[in-house]
Amino acid sequence: MDDFFSVLKRYKKLVDDHIFAKLPNSHFIPEIENLFEMINDYPRRSGKGLRPSILLIFCQAFGGKIESAINTAAALEIFQNWIVIHDDIEDGSELRRGQPALHVKYGMPLALNAGDALAGKMWELLNDNRDILGSELTLNIIDQFLNMYDKTTAGQHIELSWVQNKRWDLTRDDYFNMCKRKTSWYTCATPALTGAMIAGADEKYNDTITEFGIDLGIAFQIQDDVLNLAGKEEAYGKEIAGDLWEGKRTLITIDLMEKATSEQKEFLRATFDMERTAKKAEDINKIIDLIKEYESLESAIETSIELASKARSSFAGLDSSIDPTQRKVILELIDFMINRKF
Secondary structure (H helix, E strand, O other): OOHHHHHHHHHHHHHHHHHHHHOOOOOOHHHHHHHHHHHHHHOOOOOOHHHHHHHHHHHOOOOHHHHHHHHHHHHHHHHHHHHHHHHHHHOOEEOOOOOEEEHHHHHHHHHHHHHHHHHHHHHHHHOOHHHHHHHHHHHHHHHHHHHHHHHHHHHHHHHHHHOOOOOOOOOOHHHHHHHHHHHHHHHHHHHHHHHHHHHHOOOHHHHHHHHHHHHHHHHHHHHHHHHHHOOOOHHOOOOOHHHHHOOOOOOHHHHHHHHHHHHHHHHHHHHHHEEEEEOHHHHHHHHHHHHHHHHHHHHHHHHHHHHHHHHHHHHHHHHOOOOOOHHHHHHHHHHHHHHHOO
16 A cells, blocks of 8 residues: 555656646747746756645545546646746745746746746646536636635735735734635645545535645645754755745744744844845844744644644544545645655
């Protein structure tokens, strides 16, 4: 019986092969060939392939076939790739999957355009589902993607607005509401729902699957915030402490702000609200020391574990309907989300 990592590796290869069979890679006009090189860039980097794998796992869990879902899984992976091209620009990130971000390699205008072009390929793949799944199911899946798109951009807007407006009057619930939109829908809820939908699962399971996906998605994001401070750059693939340099509001920094003294709060606000180029390494290191002092990292990890436990409880409500082999894989997925190192 395969474990989760074997399944993840196998499904990633299936999805990647499907994507590269669909994406163009050569053109007689040099500039367009350069565009094709750019839209293939992020998909060719060593990502996890987590989201399309969840879609395929849930499709099989409800008795569906991989061949029916692989095209939608590939579209979902393309969504992940084009949206992080834009995300890296918005956050001023320097690394993505261990390499320079696309806008660092090619400049912002070309990177933005490549993200737009890749988004178009996502819609092309979803349109191709008419020949695989029929028109009605194709439109229902497009509705799921539109909902995911709406939720993700709203969550991203909330997070960017907090930084732009220098807001620090934030609570844990504010963070959870942001993550629910920014991360949960496109990381867990939509993949699981769409996979079940392709398998023909009864709609009575939708609310439970959504609840599962929302909680697990927030747990995933918290672990991402933890890895940003405590991970290894070669495994994590992004800049360590990048969230601090970018002034992001995470559960860790919100907890720190709640616990810090008045004097420390003044220092934290002043440092976080500076432009990235004005920040100093010694100030970032001082913030890291304060995070250790107040055990804000440990607090975030505890919350991630609690949310994963809630997701496990939600999943228990689906248990009798789930293929036993996929049940084991999904339980291992839950553990991976809070214990991963990349």
